[in-house]
Amino acid sequence: MTTPLPSPALRPDCANCFALCCTAFGFSRSADFAVDKPPATPCANLADDFSCTIHASLPARGFRGCTVFDCFGAGQAVSQQLFDGVSWRANPSSRTEMFAAFGIVRQLHEMLWHLDEAGRRTFDPDLAADAYNLSHTISAVTRGAVRDLLTFDVGALHVRVRNLLMEVSEEVRAGFAATGSRHRGSGLHAGADLVGRTFRGQRLCGADLRSALLIGADLRDCELSGADLLGADLRDARLDGARLERALYLTQPQVNAAAGDAATTLPDRLAAPAHWFR
Numbered sequence: 001m002t003t004p005l006p007s008p009a010l011r012p013d014c015a016n017c018f019a020l021c022c023t024a025f026g027f028s029r030s031a032d033f034a035v036d037k038p039p040a041t042p043c044a045n046l047a048d049d050f051s052c053t054i055h056a057s058l059p060a061r062g063f064r065g066c067t068v069f070d071c072f073g074a075g076q077a078v079s080q081q082l083f084d085g086v087s088w089r090a091n092p093s094s095r096t097e098m099f100a101a102f103g104i105v106r107q108l109h110e111m112l113w114h115l116d117e118a119g120r121r122t123f124d125p126d127l128a129a130d131a132y133n134l135s136h137t138i139s140a141v142t143r144g145a146v147r148d149l150l151t152f153d154v155g156a157l158h159v160r161v162r163n164l165l166m167e168v169s170e171e172v173r174a175g176f177a178a179t180g181s182r183h184r185g186s187g188l189h190a191g192a193d194l195v196g197r198t199f200r201g202q203r204l205c206g207a208d209l210r211s212a213l214l215i216g217a218d219l220r221d222c223e224l225s226g227a228d229l230l231g232a233d234l235r236d237a238r239l240d241g242a243r244l245e246r247a248l249y250l251t252q253p254q255v256n257a258a259a260g261d262a263a264t265t266l267p268d269r270l271a272a273p274a275h276w277f278r
C-alpha cells in the first residue's frame with residue numbers, strides 16, 4: 001500500500017469551532033466539572049464569541065475536565081465543513097443536528113487517530129491496507145452529507161476498528177516479547193484494576209494495558225515501549241520520567257489527565273500539557 005492514510009486535521013482548532021464541546025455534551029457535577037449542565041445547552045461560562053470566560057482559571061474554578069478534553073479535530077470539521085461556517089447562534093435551527101454530528105464525528109476522528117498509528121506500526125501489509133481502507137471509509141463519512149452521518153452505524157464500524165487495533169497490538173507487543181507469559185502473575189492485563197498501584201522504574205514493555213484503570217498509579221521512570229494503552233484511564237497517574245514515545249494508542253486526553261515532567265517522553269503526535277510544568 002503506497003497511498004498514504006487519509007490525514008484530516010485531528011487536532012483541536014478552537015478558533016474555527018463554535019464551542020461545540022461547551023454546548024453539545026451534558027455533564028453532571030463532579031470533581032472535573034463544577035456544575036450540572038444539560039446536553040445541547042451552552043455552558044454558563046461560554047462567551048458570545050465562543051471563548052471561555054474562565055479559561056485562565058479552569059482547574060481552580062472546578063472545571064479541570066475542560067483542560068483534559070480533546071475533540072480530535074471534530075469541532076472545526078463540524079463547524080466549518082459540515083455546517084459551512086454558520087454557527088448554531090446564527091442559525092438556531094441547526095443546533096440539534098450540529099450537536100449530534102459533533103458527538104459522532106468526535107468518535108470517528110478518534111478512530112482515525114488510532115488507525116493512523118496502527119497503519120504505521122504494523123509490518124503486515126494486509127493490516128496496513130485494512131487500516132487504510134477503514135480510514136478512507138471514515139473520512140468519506142465525515143465529509144459527506146449530515147443526514148448520512150447522523151444515520152451512520154458507528155457501532156458496527158467501531159467493532160471493525162477495534163478488531164484491527166487489537167490485531168496490530170498483538171503484533172507490536174509480540175515484538176517486545178510480551179505475548180502474555182512475560183507479565184503473567186503481575187496483574188497486568190486488559191481491563192485490570194490498577195488504581196493507585198506502584199510500578200516505579202519497572203519495564204512494562206509490551207504490556208497489554210488496554211482499558212486498564214491506572215488512576216493515580218505510579219508509573220514514574222517506567223519503560224512503556226510497545227505497551228497497549230488503548231482506553232486506559234490515566235487520570236492522576238504519575239508519568240514523571242516515563243518513556244512513552246513508543247507506547248501504543250496513547251492519546252492527548254490521556255496525557256492531559258496524567259501528571260508528568262520534562263523527562264517524560266511522548267509520541268511525536270502528542271504534547272506535554274502546561275500543567276506538568278507548574
Ligand code: SF4
Pocket residue numbers: 021022023043044045046047051052053054055063066
Ligand atoms: S467552563 Fe469554559 S471550557 Fe469548560 S465547558 Fe464551560 S465554557 Fe467550555
